[in-house]
Amino acid sequence: MSSIKLFQVTFDCAQPERVGRFWCEVLGYVAPPPKGFDTWDAYEREQPPEERGSWFACVDPSQGGPRLYFQRVPEGKAAKNRVHLDVRVGTGLVGEERLAVLEAECTRLVALGAVRVQLLYDGVDSCISMQDIEGNEFCVD
Numbered sequence: 001m002s003s004i005k006l007f008q009v010t011f012d013c014a015q016p017e018r019v020g021r022f023w024c025e026v027l028g029y030v031a032p033p034p035k036g037f038d039t040w041d042a043y044e045r046e047q048p049p050e051e052r053g054s055w056f057a058c059v060d061p062s063q064g065g066p067r068l069y070f071q072r073v074p075e076g077k078a079a080k081n082r083v084h085l086d087v088r089v090g091t092g093l094v095g096e097e098r099l100a101v102l103e104a105e106c107t108r109l110v111a112l113g114a115v116r117v118q119l120l121y122d123g124v125d126s127c128i129s130m131q132d133i134e135g136n137e138f139c140v141d
Helices: 016-027 040-045 095-111
Strands: 009-012 055-059 067-072 085-087 115-121 125-133 137-140
Touching: 009 016, 016 055, 016 067, 067 137, 095 115, 095 137
Parallel strands: 009 067, 085 137
Antiparallel strands: 055 067, 115 125, 125 137
């Protein structure tokens, strides 16, 4: 039997800390500074100028979810993501009750800078496709 491997989800982005802090707010994650530093600012001050702001990471404080890693890349987003996150807020709910929970979460995320793309609703099941602050697709499900 194979063992379960730990994994992280990596985002390519232009502004790692900005995108990372957005996802901290979305998911309730925290962003402890790198080992040996009291703050991210203290860490950044110790880096060569060309390395400052090149990455950021956050974790699930309950340790149940994967680490999220954000790395600066020179190119912009060019196409639809082949993989995306589903923010699961309506698990077990159906119909209008589910839709109301999804809409409330969508409103909260739009206030953080997310963009609502499309509601998918068939009268029973629903999800809302959205984009984060750099255009990465995700769903409120």
